[in-house]
Structure formats: structure tokens, C-alpha cells
Amino acid sequence: MSVKILADSACDLPISFFNENGVTLFPLKVHLNDTEYEDLVTIEPKKVYKAIREGQVPKTSQVSPLLFEETFTKMAEQNEDGIYIAFSSELSGTYQTAVMILEQVKEKYPGFNLTIIDSKAASLGYGLIVKAAVKKVQSGASKEDIQQDIEFRCQHLESLFTVNDLEYLAKGGRVSKASAFLGGLLNIKPLLHVEDGKLVPIEKLRGKKKLLRRIIDLMKVRGASFENQAVGISHADDEETALEMKTLIMDELNAKEVYITSIGAAIGSHTGPGSIAIFFQNQL
Numbered sequence: 001m002s003v004k005i006l007a008d009s010a011c012d013l014p015i016s017f018f019n020e021n022g023v024t025l026f027p028l029k030v031h032l033n034d035t036e037y038e039d040l041v042t043i044e045p046k047k048v049y050k051a052i053r054e055g056q057v058p059k060t061s062q063v064s065p066l067l068f069e070e071t072f073t074k075m076a077e078q079n080e081d082g083i084y085i086a087f088s089s090e091l092s093g094t095y096q097t098a099v100m101i102l103e104q105v106k107e108k109y110p111g112f113n114l115t116i117i118d119s120k121a122a123s124l125g126y127g128l129i130v131k132a133a134v135k136k137v138q139s140g141a142s143k144e145d146i147q148q149d150i151e152f153r154c155q156h157l158e159s160l161f162t163v164n165d166l167e168y169l170a171k172g173g174r175v176s177k178a179s180a181f182l183g184g185l186l187n188i189k190p191l192l193h194v195e196d197g198k199l200v201p202i203e204k205l206r207g208k209k210k211l212l213r214r215i216i217d218l219m220k221v222r223g224a225s226f227e228n229q230a231v232g233i234s235h236a237d238d239e240e241t242a243l244e245m246k247t248l249i250m251d252e253l254n255a256k257e258v259y260i261t262s263i264g265a266a267i268g269s270h271t272g273p274g275s276i277a278i279f280f281q282n283q284l
Contacts, residue, residue, distance in 0.1 A: 009038075009266055010122055012234050024071060029062070030059075049236060058265075065097050065101055072112070081114070083115045083146060084114065122267060128157075156283040158219075158222050160191065160193050160277070163192070163271050163272060188205070220252075220253070233277070
């Protein structure tokens with residue numbers, strides 16, 4: 001029996017990926033101008049970035065518990081096995097809600113074989129894990145093998161990113177207000193990483209060139225066998241910098257593949273426009 005992969009929109013993969021690969025999508029919610037949108041389904045990231053530039057503050061909320069219940073119940077009734085790879089539990093309540101709903105569904109369907117994995121990741125780092133899981137399914141791997149591969153990738157994922165202004169993250173509670181150092185006027189860029197699912201500032205650098213150079217240097221220290229792995233770059237309405245970063249990664253690290261995507265509306269509501277994130281494995 002084939003294993004079904006489920007993911008939420010915080011993985012920042014395009015809607016076409018879900019449709020073409022039979023992956024179940026759980027959209028996070030974006031609230032803007034008194035309207036609730038479904039991330040990836042009824043709102044484009046550019047709409048969020050335009051609103052932020054105009055001074056608006058979009059809000060987000062987790063996946064609908066009712067959607068979890070309907071999806072899990074239908075799978076249980078059809079006797080489908082699945083793995084739901086979830087957005088980091090440190091950044092959203094989505095994972096905890098899914099676990100709670102699964103427990104309720106299993107009271108009625110005790111044999112339902114669904115595993116929920118906390119990716120401890122976000123954006124395209126999470127997306128690369130989903131893409132790898134789909135490849136494992138398509139290769140005919142067992143559920144146990146797929147699960148082990150997902151857990152390994154989650155544990156060995158490195159995430160480096162920068163935002164134009166940490167205030168966006170602080171407003172949404174994604175980093176502490178004490179960490180939200182201001183440096184825009186001095187062209188100071190914060191460099192952050194993800195530590196056990198949480199966003200943690202590493203250092204501040206002046207100017208884009210120094211920042212990109214530092215990211216490459218950190219990748220050399222933290223990464224493994226780039227020639228055998230896909231590197232992810234996600235950007236918040238700054239494709240130019242993403243392409244610069246891709247050239248550096250290909251030239252200096254000889255990566256097997258560099259995959260670029262836009263940071264979605266839900267995550268982009270917290271990072272703000274101009275953010276760049278790089279994702280890679282420290283072990284293969």
C-alpha cells in the first residue's frame with residue numbers, strides 16, 4: 001500500500017507540487033483587511049508584501065482543526081496509511097492541534113496508521129524534507145523507511161536567513177523583543193538560524209555583500225557533500241538576491257541542485273519583504 005504524504009503550506013512549495021504529487025495540503029490562514037485567506041490557495045505572497053510595505057500588519061493562524069478532522073477521518077475510512085510532516089511546533093500550534101485531532105479520530109478508528117512528525121523546520125527547509133519524502137514514496141519505500149529518512153533530514157537540516165527588519169518577527173512573537181535589534185539606517189543585516197525549531201539571531205553584518213559572503217562561509221563549515229544534495233533558497237519578493245546567492249552556491253560549493261521559491265504568504269507575514277533563507281543538510 002502506498003504511503004500518503006501530508007504537509008501544510010508553511011513548507012512554501014508551489015501549489016502545483018501538491019497537485020502533481022498527490023500530497024495533501026493543509027493551508028495556514030492569513031488575515032488581512034478583515035478578510036481571512038488560505039495560504040497558497042486564495043492569497044499570493046506579493047499581496048502580503050505589498051500590504052506590509054503600505055504599513056498594514058497581516059496576522060496568521062494555524063490550520064483549521066476541522067480540516068484535520070475531515071482529512072484524517074476520510075483517510076481512516078479508506079484505510080490509507082500516511083505521514084504528516086508538520087511546520088515547526090516552536091513557530092506554530094499546528095503540530096499540537098494535529099496530534100490532538102489524530103488522537104480523537106483514532107478513538108473511532110484505532111487501526112488508523114498515520115504518523116505526525118514535527119519537522120522543527122519552516123519555509124523551503126521544511127519543503128525540501130517534503131520533496132524528499134515524496135521521492136521515497138515514489139521509489140516504493142516502506143513507511144518505516146520513509147519515516148526514518150524524514151526524521152534524519154529534520155535532525156540534520158541547517159537554516160540560515162536574514163530579514164530586513166527583525167521587528168516583523170518580534171511583533172509576531174517569533175523572536176524575543178530583546179533580539180529585535182534595529183540597524184536599518186546603518187545597512188546592518190541580522191543573520192539568524194534555526195535551533196531546535198526556534199529562530200535564533202547569530203550576528204549582525206553591514207551590507208549585502210558581506211552578508212552573502214558570510215552565509216557561504218557558514219555553509220562550508222556546517223554543510224556536507226553539497227555535490228550530492230539539493231540546496232533551497234526562499235525569498236520574500238527579492239528574487240535578484242536569491243539568484244545572486246544561487247550563483248555563489250553553485251560556484252563555490254558545487255551543489256547538485258539549487259531550488260528557489262518564494263516565501264509564502266503565511267511565513268512572509270512574519271518575516272516581511274526582503275528576507276532571504278538558505279537551507280541545506282549537515283549530514284546526508
